[in-house]
Structure formats: structure tokens, C-alpha cells
Amino acid sequence: SFLEKYLRQGNEAEEKGDVVRALFNYLNGYHKTTGLPSLRSSLRVITHETQSEQPWGVQDISKSTFLGKINGITQNLRLNVISGDNQVVKTYKGISKPLVAEVYLDKSGRKIPLSNIPVLFRFEKGEGQLESERVSDTNGRVQSTIHKIDNFDRKHHVIAAKLNYEIFASNFEPSSKNLLSALNHVKVVFNHTIDTPKWASNKSQAWKSGITDLVNQVTQNIPPGGSHLVGVTGFRDLRHDKTAKFNEIL
Structure with a gap:
């Protein structure tokens, strides 16, 4: 059936780390299950078939099945710091090492690297010039470089790497955004200390x-x-x- 196809294609894409394609299939399946239970009930009344008989082959794939698959992605997509945290800044030119994070899907402790995920780097504390809009590579790695520090008044700078929710959600219909809202809170932070001459x-x-x-x-x-x-x-x-x-x- 078409629902089984959505489920199968979603699972295949998920295993390959293509969460955009996986969510596309799961969301289509979720929206197209609306009204199916009542239609199937009406059909059974008309044809006198019992619930055990499955003329359409879709009775075991419900709306909750697709919702569970969607939540399995939105609640288990992770950002993790690889390198560049806890650096000491001593010059106006910024820091020597890039900020590197990884994007992956946590499936019961198994990491699936996710490529082409938009990530936004920005200062949460302090000020500086950096590469803000980045995209993860085939290994799920994403990185940014701070080119200049503009504010030395703070001794502690915090740079956040956050999933760029607006760009990510633009791949789907507006009606699906409420199902993806958990992704709006996926982020990690890099902490830097300012230690400069007087x-x-x-x-x-x-x-x-x-x-x-x-x-x-x-x-x-x-x-x-x-x-x-x-x-x-x-x-x-x-x-x-x-x-x-x-x-x-x-």
C-alpha cells in the first residue's frame, strides 16, 4: 500500500542519514492516514467484513505509527562538540582552532551521521566576527572559524551552534512545523576565556x-x-x- 511505501522509504532514508527525506515520507504518511480509520469502518459495515480481515493491507499502519517515527527523529537528533571548546583568546585576531561539532541521529546508542543539516553559529555572550551559516558534511561534521574578537570587556565568551530551524523546516509544508518544533532547541555551546595583556x-x-x-x-x-x-x-x-x-x- 502507499502507507507501507512511505514507511519503508522513510526507514531506508533514516538509515542512510537522510533525515529530510525520511521526515518527508513520515509526514506524508502521517497526514494521509487522517480519516482512514473511519473509512475502513464504513467499508466493513458495507461489506460485512470483520476487523481481522484486512482488505487494504494498511490496518496495522496508523497515524500513531508515523508520529512515533517523526518523534524518533526530532527527539533524537543531536549536536555534539568535537573540538574548539575551552580555548583561551589572547589576541584580537580571534582563536587558533576552528569550532567543530557533529550532527547525528541517536538510535538506541547507535550514531548515524547526518549530512546537509544547516547549523547556525552565533555569539551568545561576547562579540566577534565568525562564519555563521554552515552545513554538515557527509560525516556529519560542521565547523566555523572566529576571525576576530570585537569585545574584550567580557572575560567569558559563549558561542552557540544551533540547528538552523527556519531553513530546515522550509523543506516541509507549513502544516508540519508543529510536529518538528523539538528541533528548534537542538544546540551545543563553545566556551572561551579572554586572557589578554592590559x-x-x-x-x-x-x-x-x-x-x-x-x-x-x-x-x-x-x-x-x-x-x-x-x-x-x-x-x-x-x-x-x-x-x-x-x-x-x-
Whole structure:
């Protein structure tokens, strides 16, 4: 029957790690079982057949059968950290190792890697520039790189890797979204510690602000007329260990 076909194709796709195709079949089966029990009951009344007789061959495949298969995926899809957690950040350039996670389906302790799963990386604490929208490879691996740290005020940064639910759910009809809502909470986090020299900390911002205020005071008190020159030569920028123009510091 068509229901058996949906169930079989869903199982095959699930074993191959193609959860989009598996869910497509299970959701089709789920929606198309609506009304079948009442139709079968009416048919038995008309034909005088007993419940033990199965003229359509689908009596054992109910709506709950497909719902169980759907929940088996949505409640057992996992994200797990592989590497890149607990790194120490010492420069503005970010971190040296990429953030690597794996996406898999947990079937009674057996891991099935899932490919082509959209994952979103973003800062939950702290600020920085990273590769945000990524997709898992054939081994279920997905990774992102932090290119720059923008905020050193926090000593503890947290980056979340979360299943991109909106993109994933767009593969299915809107009427199915309520059945997939558990996937909206699938995520893992990477924790990083900020450990920088004093000139690369939040004190640097206060120092920069103080210098700016000083320059503003000097320029505002220069009497009008005449030719005046204010500047600093040979300024050593300790943050980058080089000589820089004063206007570049500000």
C-alpha cells in the first residue's frame, strides 16, 4: 500500500542519514492516514467484513505509527562538540582552532551521521566576527572559524551552534512545523576565556577615551588667529608593537 511505501522509504532514508527525506515520507504518511480509520469502518459495515480481515493491507499502519517515527527523529537528533571548546583568546585576531561539532541521529546508542543539516553559529555572550551559516558534511561534521574578537570587556565568551530551524523546516509544508518544533532547541555551546595583556583589555578603551578628551581640551583652548600645530611624533602603539601615527591610534 502507499502507507507501507512511505514507511519503508522513510526507514531506508533514516538509515542512510537522510533525515529530510525520511521526515518527508513520515509526514506524508502521517497526514494521509487522517480519516482512514473511519473509512475502513464504513467499508466493513458495507461489506460485512470483520476487523481481522484486512482488505487494504494498511490496518496495522496508523497515524500513531508515523508520529512515533517523526518523534524518533526530532527527539533524537543531536549536536555534539568535537573540538574548539575551552580555548583561551589572547589576541584580537580571534582563536587558533576552528569550532567543530557533529550532527547525528541517536538510535538506541547507535550514531548515524547526518549530512546537509544547516547549523547556525552565533555569539551568545561576547562579540566577534565568525562564519555563521554552515552545513554538515557527509560525516556529519560542521565547523566555523572566529576571525576576530570585537569585545574584550567580557572575560567569558559563549558561542552557540544551533540547528538552523527556519531553513530546515522550509523543506516541509507549513502544516508540519508543529510536529518538528523539538528541533528548534537542538544546540551545543563553545566556551572561551579572554586572557589578554592590559593594553588589549577594556582598560585600553578608557586610555583611548582619556587621550581623546585631552586632545579636545587642548584644541578648544588654542586662541584664534596665528598658526598653531599640535601633534605627537614617534608614538609607540604597544597594542601592536609598532610605531603609528597618532590619528591612527585615535
